Amino acid sequence: MTTTTITSRTGLTRTGRGGRKGTGRGSGPAPDRQNWGSTALAIFFLAIMLFPVYWMVNASLQPNGTTLETSWLPLKPDFTGYATAISEQGGNLGTSLVISLGSVALSLAIAAPAAYALAYFKVRGAGIVLFAILISQMIPGIVVANALYTAYNDLGLLNSIPGLILADSAHGIPFAILIIRAFMNGMPASVIEAARVDGAGHIRAFWSIVLPLSRNSLITAGLFTFLFAWSDFLFALTLTTTEAVRPVTLGIFQYIGAYVNDWSSVMATAVLASIPAIVLLVAAQKYIAAGTTGGAVK
Amino acid sequence: MSLTTDLSQAPPPHENAAKGMPGGGKAGGGTLDTVPAPRRRSRQRRERLFQWLFLVPAVVYMALFFGYPVVKNVVMSFQDYTTATFFTGEAPWVGLANYVTVLSSSLFSTSLLNTALFTVGSILGQFVIGLALAIFFQRKFPLNGILRSLLLLPWLLPLIVSSAVWRWILDKDSGALNRFLGDLNIVDTGVPWLTSTSLALIAVVGVNIWIGIPFNLTILYGGLQEIPDELYEAGSLDGATGWKAFRHITWPMLRPVVSVVLVLGVVYTLKVLDIILGLTNGGPANSTQTIATQSYALSFQEFKFGEGAALGNILVIISLVFAVLYLRASRRAVDE
Known part of the structure:
Protein backbone atom coordinates (compact mmCIF):
# COMPACT_ATOMS: atom_id res chain seq x y z
CA MET A 1 0.00 0.00 0.00
CA THR A 2 2.63 2.47 1.03
CA THR A 3 4.80 1.59 -1.93
CA THR A 4 2.10 2.41 -4.43
CA THR A 5 1.47 5.83 -2.97
CA ILE A 6 5.18 6.60 -3.00
CA THR A 7 5.63 5.58 -6.63
CA SER A 8 2.61 7.52 -7.72
CA ARG A 9 3.89 10.58 -5.89
CA THR A 10 7.34 10.44 -7.45
CA GLY A 11 5.74 9.83 -10.81
CA LEU A 12 3.69 12.93 -10.32
CA THR A 13 6.61 15.07 -9.35
CA ARG A 14 8.69 13.88 -12.24
CA THR A 15 6.08 14.88 -14.79
CA GLY A 16 5.64 18.10 -12.88
CA ARG A 17 9.33 18.98 -13.15
CA GLY A 18 9.43 18.08 -16.81
CA GLY A 19 6.38 20.19 -17.43
CA ARG A 20 7.91 23.22 -15.79
CA LYS A 21 11.05 23.00 -17.83
CA GLY A 22 9.12 22.16 -20.97
CA THR A 23 7.17 25.40 -20.95
CA GLY A 24 10.41 27.33 -20.92
CA ARG A 25 12.43 25.84 -23.72
CA GLY A 26 10.51 23.20 -25.60
CA SER A 27 11.32 19.53 -25.54
CA GLY A 28 13.79 17.18 -27.20
CA PRO A 29 17.43 16.40 -26.52
CA ALA A 30 18.09 19.86 -25.06
CA PRO A 31 17.66 18.94 -21.35
CA ASP A 32 20.38 16.32 -21.58
CA ARG A 33 22.98 18.69 -22.98
CA GLN A 34 22.01 21.33 -20.47
CA ASN A 35 22.43 18.79 -17.70
CA TRP A 36 26.01 18.05 -18.63
CA GLY A 37 26.56 21.80 -18.68
CA SER A 38 25.38 21.87 -15.07
CA THR A 39 27.79 19.06 -14.27
CA ALA A 40 30.64 21.09 -15.74
CA LEU A 41 29.61 24.08 -13.68
CA ALA A 42 29.42 21.92 -10.55
CA ILE A 43 32.91 20.55 -11.23
CA PHE A 44 34.13 24.13 -11.57
CA PHE A 45 32.64 25.04 -8.16
CA LEU A 46 34.13 21.90 -6.67
CA ALA A 47 37.55 22.73 -8.12
CA ILE A 48 37.50 26.15 -6.44
CA MET A 49 36.32 24.73 -3.14
CA LEU A 50 38.85 21.90 -3.13
CA PHE A 51 41.79 23.93 -4.41
CA PRO A 52 43.24 24.27 -0.90
CA VAL A 53 43.11 20.50 -0.50
CA TYR A 54 44.89 20.07 -3.82
CA TRP A 55 47.41 22.68 -2.79
CA MET A 56 48.10 20.86 0.44
CA VAL A 57 48.85 17.62 -1.42
CA ASN A 58 50.85 19.46 -4.07
CA ALA A 59 52.96 21.37 -1.56
CA SER A 60 53.61 18.21 0.44
CA LEU A 61 55.28 16.66 -2.62
CA GLN A 62 57.68 19.54 -3.26
CA PRO A 63 61.35 19.43 -2.32
CA ASN A 64 62.33 21.15 0.95
CA GLY A 65 63.23 24.79 1.28
CA THR A 66 61.51 28.13 0.97
CA THR A 67 63.70 29.65 -1.71
CA LEU A 68 61.99 27.59 -4.36
CA GLU A 69 58.42 28.59 -5.04
CA THR A 70 55.91 25.77 -4.93
CA SER A 71 55.22 24.80 -8.53
CA TRP A 72 51.61 24.50 -9.67
CA LEU A 73 51.91 20.79 -10.39
CA PRO A 74 53.87 18.10 -8.53
CA LEU A 75 55.67 17.00 -11.67
CA LYS A 76 58.68 15.69 -9.79
CA PRO A 77 57.15 14.38 -6.56
CA ASP A 78 59.58 14.45 -3.68
CA PHE A 79 58.79 12.48 -0.54
CA THR A 80 61.30 14.01 1.86
CA GLY A 81 58.45 16.05 3.38
CA TYR A 82 56.70 12.82 4.30
CA ALA A 83 59.89 11.31 5.68
CA THR A 84 60.35 14.34 7.95
CA ALA A 85 56.67 14.35 8.88
CA ILE A 86 56.66 10.70 9.88
CA SER A 87 59.88 10.89 11.83
CA GLU A 88 58.83 14.05 13.66
CA GLN A 89 55.06 13.59 13.93
CA GLY A 90 54.60 9.83 13.66
CA GLY A 91 54.31 9.45 17.42
CA ASN A 92 51.80 12.31 17.58
CA LEU A 93 49.70 10.64 14.91
CA GLY A 94 49.70 7.50 17.02
CA THR A 95 48.67 9.51 20.09
CA SER A 96 45.81 11.05 18.12
CA LEU A 97 44.69 7.62 16.95
CA VAL A 98 44.64 6.17 20.46
CA ILE A 99 42.76 9.17 21.83
CA SER A 100 40.22 9.14 18.99
CA LEU A 101 39.51 5.42 19.30
CA GLY A 102 39.19 5.78 23.05
CA SER A 103 36.78 8.65 22.59
CA VAL A 104 34.66 6.61 20.16
CA ALA A 105 34.42 3.75 22.65
CA LEU A 106 33.57 6.03 25.56
CA SER A 107 31.10 8.13 23.57
CA LEU A 108 29.16 5.16 22.23
CA ALA A 109 29.14 3.42 25.61
CA ILE A 110 27.60 6.50 27.18
CA ALA A 111 25.43 7.73 24.31
CA ALA A 112 23.77 4.53 23.10
CA PRO A 113 22.03 3.60 26.38
CA ALA A 114 21.08 7.23 26.93
CA ALA A 115 19.62 7.52 23.44
CA TYR A 116 17.64 4.31 24.05
CA ALA A 117 16.27 5.65 27.32
CA LEU A 118 15.33 8.97 25.71
CA ALA A 119 13.76 7.43 22.63
CA TYR A 120 11.97 4.44 24.09
CA PHE A 121 11.29 4.75 27.80
CA LYS A 122 10.10 8.34 27.79
CA VAL A 123 11.47 8.62 31.32
CA ARG A 124 10.51 11.57 33.42
CA GLY A 125 13.07 14.32 32.92
CA ALA A 126 13.91 13.25 29.39
CA GLY A 127 12.93 16.68 28.15
CA ILE A 128 15.34 18.29 30.59
CA VAL A 129 18.18 16.02 29.45
CA LEU A 130 17.55 16.86 25.80
CA PHE A 131 17.37 20.55 26.60
CA ALA A 132 20.67 20.30 28.49
CA ILE A 133 22.26 18.64 25.46
CA LEU A 134 21.13 21.48 23.21
CA ILE A 135 22.32 24.12 25.69
CA SER A 136 25.68 22.35 25.97
CA GLN A 137 26.31 23.17 22.33
CA MET A 138 26.33 26.82 23.27
CA ILE A 139 29.08 26.54 25.84
CA PRO A 140 32.36 27.69 24.31
CA GLY A 141 35.15 25.14 24.50
CA ILE A 142 37.42 27.70 26.11
CA VAL A 143 35.05 27.92 29.10
CA VAL A 144 35.17 24.15 29.52
CA ALA A 145 38.95 24.10 29.07
CA ASN A 146 39.46 26.89 31.58
CA ALA A 147 37.65 25.00 34.32
CA LEU A 148 38.95 21.58 33.33
CA TYR A 149 42.54 22.77 33.48
CA THR A 150 42.29 23.52 37.17
CA ALA A 151 40.39 20.31 37.90
CA TYR A 152 42.80 18.21 35.82
CA ASN A 153 45.70 19.85 37.59
CA ASP A 154 44.32 18.70 40.94
CA LEU A 155 43.46 15.22 39.67
CA GLY A 156 46.74 14.66 37.85
CA LEU A 157 44.98 14.26 34.50
CA LEU A 158 47.00 16.90 32.66
CA ASN A 159 49.28 15.42 29.98
CA SER A 160 47.48 12.11 30.06
CA ILE A 161 45.69 10.10 27.41
CA PRO A 162 42.68 9.26 29.63
CA GLY A 163 42.34 12.96 30.39
CA LEU A 164 42.19 13.85 26.71
CA ILE A 165 39.84 10.97 25.89
CA LEU A 166 37.42 12.21 28.55
CA ALA A 167 37.64 15.83 27.43
CA ASP A 168 37.49 15.12 23.69
CA SER A 169 34.32 13.09 24.17
CA ALA A 170 32.62 16.38 25.04
CA HIS A 171 32.65 17.07 21.29
CA GLY A 172 31.07 13.72 20.47
CA ILE A 173 28.70 12.60 23.22
CA PRO A 174 25.92 15.20 22.81
CA PHE A 175 25.99 14.71 19.05
CA ALA A 176 25.98 10.92 19.36
CA ILE A 177 23.01 10.97 21.74
CA LEU A 178 21.00 13.16 19.38
CA ILE A 179 21.75 11.13 16.28
CA ILE A 180 21.20 7.68 17.80
CA ARG A 181 18.03 8.84 19.51
CA ALA A 182 16.68 10.24 16.24
CA PHE A 183 17.20 6.82 14.70
CA MET A 184 15.75 4.88 17.62
CA ASN A 185 12.63 7.05 17.52
CA GLY A 186 11.83 5.36 14.24
CA MET A 187 12.34 1.86 15.60
CA PRO A 188 9.19 -0.22 16.07
CA ALA A 189 8.49 -0.55 19.79
CA SER A 190 6.67 -3.80 19.08
CA VAL A 191 9.97 -5.59 18.38
CA ILE A 192 11.39 -4.64 21.77
CA GLU A 193 8.14 -5.41 23.53
CA ALA A 194 8.04 -8.83 21.93
CA ALA A 195 11.52 -9.48 23.26
CA ARG A 196 10.53 -8.30 26.72
CA VAL A 197 7.50 -10.57 26.74
CA ASP A 198 9.78 -13.44 25.79
CA GLY A 199 11.55 -12.78 29.05
CA ALA A 200 14.56 -10.83 27.94
CA GLY A 201 15.75 -8.44 30.62
CA HIS A 202 16.31 -4.78 29.96
CA ILE A 203 19.99 -5.19 29.37
CA ARG A 204 19.58 -8.22 27.13
CA ALA A 205 16.85 -6.58 25.06
CA PHE A 206 19.09 -3.56 24.66
CA TRP A 207 22.22 -5.55 23.84
CA SER A 208 20.85 -8.19 21.51
CA ILE A 209 17.94 -6.40 19.86
CA VAL A 210 18.19 -2.62 20.12
CA LEU A 211 21.89 -2.28 19.37
CA PRO A 212 21.98 -4.56 16.30
CA LEU A 213 18.90 -2.78 14.96
CA SER A 214 20.58 0.60 15.40
CA ARG A 215 23.79 -0.46 13.72
CA ASN A 216 23.72 2.28 11.08
CA SER A 217 23.20 5.10 13.54
CA LEU A 218 25.93 3.68 15.79
CA ILE A 219 28.35 3.66 12.85
CA THR A 220 27.43 7.23 11.93
CA ALA A 221 27.84 8.42 15.50
CA GLY A 222 31.11 6.50 15.85
CA LEU A 223 32.59 7.97 12.67
CA PHE A 224 31.73 11.49 13.72
CA THR A 225 32.99 11.11 17.27
CA PHE A 226 36.23 9.80 15.77
CA LEU A 227 36.51 12.85 13.52
CA PHE A 228 35.67 15.23 16.36
CA ALA A 229 38.30 13.77 18.66
CA TRP A 230 40.85 13.51 15.86
CA SER A 231 40.31 17.18 14.97
CA ASP A 232 40.33 18.41 18.54
CA PHE A 233 42.78 21.21 19.01
CA LEU A 234 41.50 23.19 21.97
CA PHE A 235 41.80 20.47 24.62
CA ALA A 236 45.13 19.32 23.19
CA LEU A 237 46.36 22.89 23.48
CA THR A 238 45.09 23.62 26.95
CA LEU A 239 45.23 20.28 28.77
CA THR A 240 48.81 19.38 27.88
CA THR A 241 51.83 21.27 29.14
CA THR A 242 54.67 18.97 28.13
CA GLU A 243 55.55 16.96 25.06
CA ALA A 244 54.65 13.70 26.80
CA VAL A 245 51.20 13.43 25.21
CA ARG A 246 50.84 15.45 22.03
CA PRO A 247 48.08 14.94 19.45
CA VAL A 248 48.97 15.72 15.85
CA THR A 249 46.79 18.85 15.73
CA LEU A 250 49.02 20.37 18.37
CA GLY A 251 52.08 19.15 16.45
CA ILE A 252 50.90 21.08 13.38
CA PHE A 253 50.21 24.15 15.49
CA GLN A 254 53.74 23.96 16.86
CA TYR A 255 55.05 23.73 13.31
CA ILE A 256 53.23 26.82 12.10
CA GLY A 257 53.63 28.71 15.37
CA ALA A 258 57.24 29.47 14.62
CA TYR A 259 58.63 30.86 11.40
CA VAL A 260 58.13 28.12 8.85
CA ASN A 261 61.09 27.31 6.65
CA ASP A 262 60.01 23.88 5.54
CA TRP A 263 56.46 23.95 4.23
CA SER A 264 56.68 20.56 2.55
CA SER A 265 56.89 18.68 5.85
CA VAL A 266 54.16 20.86 7.39
CA MET A 267 51.92 20.06 4.43
CA ALA A 268 52.89 16.39 4.54
CA THR A 269 51.80 16.29 8.18
CA ALA A 270 48.60 18.08 7.22
CA VAL A 271 47.92 15.45 4.55
CA LEU A 272 48.50 12.65 7.04
CA ALA A 273 46.20 14.36 9.52
CA SER A 274 43.52 14.65 6.82
CA ILE A 275 43.52 10.96 5.96
CA PRO A 276 40.67 10.00 8.34
CA ALA A 277 38.40 12.70 6.91
CA ILE A 278 39.21 11.75 3.32
CA VAL A 279 38.85 8.01 3.92
CA LEU A 280 35.54 8.47 5.71
CA LEU A 281 34.19 10.75 3.00
CA VAL A 282 35.02 8.24 0.28
CA ALA A 283 34.37 4.95 2.06
CA ALA A 284 31.56 5.85 4.40
CA GLN A 285 29.74 8.47 2.40
CA LYS A 286 26.29 7.16 3.31
CA TYR A 287 26.96 7.55 7.03
CA ILE A 288 28.55 10.96 6.65
CA ALA A 289 25.53 12.25 4.76
CA ALA A 290 23.25 10.86 7.47
CA GLY A 291 25.31 12.59 10.15
CA THR A 292 25.39 16.02 8.57
CA THR A 293 21.66 16.34 8.23
CA GLY A 294 20.61 14.31 11.24
CA GLY A 295 22.73 16.10 13.79
CA ALA A 296 21.82 19.58 12.82
CA VAL A 297 18.10 19.51 12.33
CA LYS A 298 16.83 16.89 14.73
CA MET B 1 18.79 -11.92 11.12
CA SER B 2 17.53 -10.90 7.73
CA LEU B 3 14.77 -9.05 9.51
CA THR B 4 17.21 -7.04 11.58
CA THR B 5 19.35 -5.99 8.65
CA ASP B 6 16.31 -4.97 6.67
CA LEU B 7 15.09 -2.83 9.51
CA SER B 8 18.43 -1.22 10.07
CA GLN B 9 18.68 -0.33 6.42
CA ALA B 10 15.35 1.39 6.25
CA PRO B 11 13.81 2.53 9.51
CA PRO B 12 10.06 2.06 9.16
CA PRO B 13 7.82 5.00 9.95
CA HIS B 14 5.96 5.27 13.22
CA GLU B 15 3.38 2.58 12.96
CA ASN B 16 2.84 2.02 16.62
CA ALA B 17 0.70 4.12 18.82
CA ALA B 18 2.26 2.36 21.79
CA LYS B 19 5.30 4.59 21.67
CA GLY B 20 3.15 7.52 22.61
CA MET B 21 2.23 5.88 25.89
CA PRO B 22 3.97 7.10 29.02
CA GLY B 23 6.80 4.82 30.18
CA GLY B 24 6.50 2.73 33.34
CA GLY B 25 3.35 0.76 32.76
CA LYS B 26 4.18 -0.15 29.19
CA ALA B 27 5.95 -3.40 29.85
CA GLY B 28 3.55 -4.25 32.66
CA GLY B 29 0.12 -3.37 31.28
CA GLY B 30 -1.11 -6.61 29.80
CA THR B 31 0.91 -9.29 31.52
CA LEU B 32 0.94 -8.11 35.10
CA ASP B 33 -2.77 -7.63 35.68
CA THR B 34 -2.95 -10.50 38.11
CA VAL B 35 -0.24 -9.11 40.40
CA PRO B 36 -1.67 -7.38 43.51
CA ALA B 37 -1.54 -3.59 43.44
CA PRO B 38 1.23 -2.88 46.01
CA ARG B 39 3.60 -5.35 44.40
CA ARG B 40 2.83 -3.95 40.99
CA ARG B 41 3.69 -0.50 42.23
CA SER B 42 7.05 -1.64 43.59
CA ARG B 43 7.70 -3.42 40.33
CA GLN B 44 6.93 -0.24 38.49
CA ARG B 45 9.29 1.64 40.72
CA ARG B 46 12.02 -0.90 40.01
CA GLU B 47 11.23 -0.67 36.34
CA ARG B 48 11.59 3.09 36.40
CA LEU B 49 14.87 2.79 38.30
CA PHE B 50 16.17 0.41 35.64
CA GLN B 51 15.19 2.84 32.91
CA TRP B 52 17.04 5.62 34.66
CA LEU B 53 20.17 3.49 34.85
CA PHE B 54 20.45 3.72 31.07
CA LEU B 55 20.50 7.47 31.31
CA VAL B 56 22.76 7.87 34.33
CA PRO B 57 26.19 7.67 32.61
CA ALA B 58 25.21 10.37 30.14
CA VAL B 59 23.78 12.60 32.85
CA VAL B 60 26.92 12.19 34.96
CA TYR B 61 29.16 12.94 31.98
CA MET B 62 27.17 16.01 30.97
CA ALA B 63 27.23 17.24 34.55
CA LEU B 64 30.99 16.79 34.86
CA PHE B 65 32.04 18.13 31.46
CA PHE B 66 29.45 20.84 30.84
CA GLY B 67 27.69 21.58 34.11
CA TYR B 68 30.73 21.65 36.35
CA PRO B 69 32.85 23.82 34.02
CA VAL B 70 30.11 26.43 33.74
CA VAL B 71 29.64 26.62 37.51
CA LYS B 72 33.37 26.50 38.17
CA ASN B 73 33.92 29.25 35.63
CA VAL B 74 31.40 31.49 37.32
CA VAL B 75 33.10 30.92 40.67
CA MET B 76 36.57 31.49 39.21
CA SER B 77 35.49 34.74 37.61
CA PHE B 78 34.97 36.17 41.10
CA GLN B 79 38.36 34.99 42.33
CA ASP B 80 41.94 36.07 41.92
CA TYR B 81 42.88 32.77 40.31
CA THR B 82 46.47 32.70 39.02
CA THR B 83 49.38 30.29 38.79
CA ALA B 84 50.08 30.93 42.47
CA THR B 85 46.71 29.32 43.22
CA PHE B 86 48.04 25.99 42.02
CA PHE B 87 50.76 26.05 44.66
CA THR B 88 49.06 27.72 47.58
CA GLY B 89 45.55 26.54 46.85
CA GLU B 90 44.33 30.02 47.64
CA ALA B 91 42.15 32.03 45.32
CA PRO B 92 41.06 35.18 47.17
CA TRP B 93 37.56 36.42 46.55
CA VAL B 94 37.70 39.65 44.58
CA GLY B 95 34.06 40.31 43.74
CA LEU B 96 33.57 41.96 40.40
CA ALA B 97 37.20 43.04 40.00
CA ASN B 98 37.88 40.61 37.16
CA TYR B 99 34.87 41.82 35.22
CA VAL B 100 35.86 45.45 35.79
CA THR B 101 39.42 44.78 34.58
CA VAL B 102 38.29 42.85 31.55
CA LEU B 103 35.49 45.20 30.51
CA SER B 104 37.48 48.39 31.00
CA SER B 105 40.48 47.09 29.10
CA SER B 106 40.91 48.76 25.73
CA LEU B 107 41.26 45.29 24.24
CA PHE B 108 37.69 44.43 25.14
CA SER B 109 36.07 46.83 22.68
CA THR B 110 38.51 45.66 19.99
CA SER B 111 37.75 42.00 20.54
CA LEU B 112 34.02 42.63 20.86
CA LEU B 113 34.02 44.46 17.54
CA ASN B 114 36.18 41.77 15.93
CA THR B 115 33.86 39.06 17.26
CA ALA B 116 30.88 40.87 15.77
CA LEU B 117 32.58 41.44 12.40
CA PHE B 118 33.94 37.90 12.31
CA THR B 119 30.57 36.37 13.14
CA VAL B 120 28.45 38.53 10.85
CA GLY B 121 30.90 38.32 7.96
CA SER B 122 31.34 34.55 8.26
CA ILE B 123 27.64 33.81 8.59
CA LEU B 124 26.66 36.11 5.75
CA GLY B 125 29.23 34.64 3.38
CA GLN B 126 28.61 31.02 4.32
CA PHE B 127 24.87 31.38 4.13
CA VAL B 128 24.63 33.26 0.83
CA ILE B 129 27.12 31.03 -0.99
CA GLY B 130 25.73 27.91 0.67
CA LEU B 131 22.17 28.79 -0.34
CA ALA B 132 23.22 29.64 -3.91
CA LEU B 133 24.99 26.29 -4.22
CA ALA B 134 22.06 24.46 -2.61
CA ILE B 135 19.69 25.97 -5.18
CA PHE B 136 22.13 25.11 -7.94
CA PHE B 137 22.31 21.48 -6.82
CA GLN B 138 18.50 21.25 -6.98
CA ARG B 139 19.00 20.81 -10.72
CA LYS B 140 19.07 17.27 -11.96
CA PHE B 141 22.38 16.50 -13.63
CA PRO B 142 24.81 13.59 -13.85
CA LEU B 143 27.18 13.11 -10.88
CA ASN B 144 25.14 15.54 -8.77
CA GLY B 145 25.29 13.37 -5.62
CA ILE B 146 28.99 12.58 -5.81
CA LEU B 147 30.03 16.16 -6.46
CA ARG B 148 27.83 17.42 -3.66
CA SER B 149 29.29 14.97 -1.18
CA LEU B 150 32.87 15.82 -2.19
CA LEU B 151 32.07 19.44 -1.35
CA LEU B 152 31.83 18.32 2.29
CA LEU B 153 35.57 17.80 2.52
CA PRO B 154 36.56 21.29 3.73
CA TRP B 155 34.13 20.88 6.59
CA LEU B 156 35.46 17.47 7.66
CA LEU B 157 39.15 18.40 7.74
CA PRO B 158 40.60 19.24 11.14
CA LEU B 159 40.41 23.01 11.52
CA ILE B 160 44.07 23.27 12.35
CA VAL B 161 44.91 21.51 9.08
CA SER B 162 42.82 24.03 7.16
CA SER B 163 44.54 26.87 8.99
CA ALA B 164 47.97 25.51 8.11
CA VAL B 165 47.07 25.11 4.44
CA TRP B 166 45.55 28.56 4.20
CA ARG B 167 48.54 30.11 5.91
CA TRP B 168 50.67 28.75 3.13
CA ILE B 169 48.21 29.84 0.41
CA LEU B 170 47.94 33.35 1.88
CA ASP B 171 51.69 33.71 2.46
CA LYS B 172 52.87 37.17 1.44
CA ASP B 173 55.92 36.22 -0.58
CA SER B 174 55.32 32.79 -2.06
CA GLY B 175 51.68 32.02 -1.31
CA ALA B 176 49.52 30.62 -4.10
CA LEU B 177 46.98 33.45 -3.94
CA ASN B 178 49.50 36.24 -4.41
CA ARG B 179 51.22 34.35 -7.20
CA PHE B 180 47.90 33.80 -8.92
CA LEU B 181 46.97 37.49 -8.59
CA GLY B 182 50.48 38.44 -9.70
CA ASP B 183 50.25 36.26 -12.79
CA LEU B 184 47.00 38.01 -13.69
CA ASN B 185 48.72 41.39 -13.08
CA ILE B 186 46.11 42.32 -10.51
CA VAL B 187 48.77 43.07 -7.90
CA ASP B 188 52.46 43.94 -8.31
CA THR B 189 53.77 43.15 -4.87
CA GLY B 190 52.72 40.49 -2.42
CA VAL B 191 49.60 41.36 -0.47
CA PRO B 192 50.22 40.84 3.27
CA TRP B 193 46.94 38.98 3.80
CA LEU B 194 47.71 37.74 7.28
CA THR B 195 50.29 40.25 8.42
CA SER B 196 48.52 43.54 7.76
CA THR B 197 46.24 44.91 10.46
CA SER B 198 43.69 46.03 7.87
CA LEU B 199 43.54 42.75 5.93
CA ALA B 200 44.03 40.01 8.50
CA LEU B 201 40.43 39.98 9.76
CA ILE B 202 39.10 39.86 6.19
CA ALA B 203 41.39 36.94 5.39
CA VAL B 204 40.34 35.07 8.53
CA VAL B 205 36.66 35.63 7.71
CA GLY B 206 37.30 34.38 4.17
CA VAL B 207 38.84 31.16 5.43
CA ASN B 208 35.99 30.65 7.87
CA ILE B 209 33.47 31.13 5.07
CA TRP B 210 35.28 28.45 3.08
CA ILE B 211 34.99 26.07 6.03
CA GLY B 212 31.31 26.80 6.65
CA ILE B 213 29.95 26.60 3.08
CA PRO B 214 29.58 22.78 3.04
CA PHE B 215 27.53 22.74 6.23
CA ASN B 216 25.19 25.48 5.00
CA LEU B 217 24.92 23.83 1.60
CA THR B 218 24.01 20.43 3.04
CA ILE B 219 21.39 21.62 5.50
CA LEU B 220 19.80 24.10 3.09
CA TYR B 221 19.79 21.50 0.32
CA GLY B 222 17.93 19.14 2.64
CA GLY B 223 15.43 21.90 3.39
CA LEU B 224 14.89 22.66 -0.30
CA GLN B 225 14.25 18.99 -1.04
CA GLU B 226 11.40 19.03 1.48
CA ILE B 227 9.43 21.68 -0.40
CA PRO B 228 6.73 19.86 -2.38
CA ASP B 229 6.90 20.29 -6.16
CA GLU B 230 3.14 20.81 -6.26
CA LEU B 231 3.67 24.27 -4.78
CA TYR B 232 5.91 25.26 -7.67
CA GLU B 233 3.42 23.83 -10.15
CA ALA B 234 0.59 25.80 -8.60
CA GLY B 235 2.81 28.86 -8.47
CA SER B 236 3.82 28.62 -12.09
CA LEU B 237 0.13 28.62 -13.09
CA ASP B 238 -0.16 31.95 -11.29
CA GLY B 239 2.92 33.24 -13.05
CA ALA B 240 5.34 32.75 -10.16
CA THR B 241 8.58 31.53 -11.74
CA GLY B 242 12.25 32.32 -11.23
CA TRP B 243 12.81 35.05 -8.67
CA LYS B 244 9.10 35.35 -7.88
CA ALA B 245 8.90 31.63 -7.14
CA PHE B 246 11.92 31.97 -4.85
CA ARG B 247 10.45 34.92 -2.96
CA HIS B 248 6.93 33.64 -2.55
CA ILE B 249 7.43 29.87 -2.34
CA THR B 250 11.02 28.84 -1.62
CA TRP B 251 11.93 31.42 1.00
CA PRO B 252 8.78 31.19 3.17
CA MET B 253 8.91 27.38 3.06
CA LEU B 254 12.62 27.32 3.84
CA ARG B 255 12.43 29.74 6.77
CA PRO B 256 12.47 27.17 9.59
CA VAL B 257 15.60 25.56 8.16
CA VAL B 258 17.15 28.96 7.57
CA SER B 259 16.70 29.93 11.19
CA VAL B 260 18.25 26.66 12.39
CA VAL B 261 21.26 27.16 10.11
CA LEU B 262 21.74 30.77 11.13
CA VAL B 263 21.44 30.16 14.86
CA LEU B 264 23.76 27.16 14.80
CA GLY B 265 26.12 29.20 12.65
CA VAL B 266 26.18 32.10 15.11
CA VAL B 267 26.62 29.82 18.12
CA TYR B 268 29.46 27.90 16.48
CA THR B 269 31.18 30.98 15.05
CA LEU B 270 31.19 32.81 18.37
CA LYS B 271 33.21 29.93 19.85
CA VAL B 272 35.76 29.67 17.03
CA LEU B 273 39.29 29.49 18.30
CA ASP B 274 41.26 26.99 16.19
CA ILE B 275 41.14 28.92 12.92
CA ILE B 276 42.16 32.25 14.39
CA LEU B 277 44.93 30.80 16.54
CA GLY B 278 46.20 28.81 13.57
CA LEU B 279 46.08 31.64 11.06
CA THR B 280 47.11 34.74 12.99
CA ASN B 281 47.19 33.89 16.70
CA GLY B 282 45.05 36.97 17.24
CA GLY B 283 47.58 39.29 15.63
CA PRO B 284 48.88 41.36 14.03
CA ALA B 285 48.50 43.92 16.84
CA ASN B 286 45.27 42.23 18.07
CA SER B 287 43.52 42.92 14.79
CA THR B 288 42.00 39.42 14.77
CA GLN B 289 41.57 39.07 18.52
CA THR B 290 38.05 37.89 19.40
CA ILE B 291 36.48 37.36 22.80
CA ALA B 292 37.20 33.63 22.57
CA THR B 293 40.88 34.04 21.65
CA GLN B 294 41.28 36.81 24.22
CA SER B 295 39.82 34.55 26.90
CA TYR B 296 42.30 31.86 25.88
CA ALA B 297 45.21 34.31 25.97
CA LEU B 298 44.27 35.61 29.43
CA SER B 299 43.99 32.13 30.94
CA PHE B 300 46.65 30.14 29.19
CA GLN B 301 49.26 32.70 28.17
CA GLU B 302 49.03 35.28 30.94
CA PHE B 303 47.77 32.73 33.49
CA LYS B 304 45.09 35.10 34.77
CA PHE B 305 42.49 32.36 35.03
CA GLY B 306 40.02 34.60 36.86
CA GLU B 307 39.99 37.18 34.09
CA GLY B 308 39.88 34.51 31.40
CA ALA B 309 36.87 32.98 33.15
CA ALA B 310 35.14 36.36 33.33
CA PHE B 322 21.08 34.53 20.67
CA ALA B 323 19.60 31.25 21.80
CA VAL B 324 16.75 32.99 23.61
CA LEU B 325 16.04 35.17 20.59
CA TYR B 326 15.98 32.01 18.51
CA LEU B 327 13.67 30.13 20.85
CA ARG B 328 11.26 33.07 20.92
CA ALA B 329 11.36 33.37 17.15
CA SER B 330 10.77 29.66 16.61
CA ARG B 331 7.92 29.63 19.12
CA ARG B 332 6.31 32.47 17.20
CA ALA B 333 6.80 30.48 14.00
CA VAL B 334 5.05 27.49 15.57
CA ASP B 335 2.17 29.68 16.76
CA GLU B 336 1.69 30.94 13.24
Missing part, protein backbone atom coordinates in the same frame (compact mmCIF):
# COMPACT_ATOMS: atom_id res chain seq x y z
CA LEU B 311 35.59 36.90 29.61
CA GLY B 312 34.46 33.34 28.88
CA ASN B 313 31.27 33.99 30.84
CA ILE B 314 30.60 37.10 28.80
CA LEU B 315 30.86 34.92 25.71
CA VAL B 316 28.37 32.43 27.19
CA ILE B 317 25.95 35.27 27.88
CA ILE B 318 26.21 36.53 24.29
CA SER B 319 25.50 32.98 23.05
CA LEU B 320 22.54 32.64 25.39
CA VAL B 321 21.03 35.92 24.22
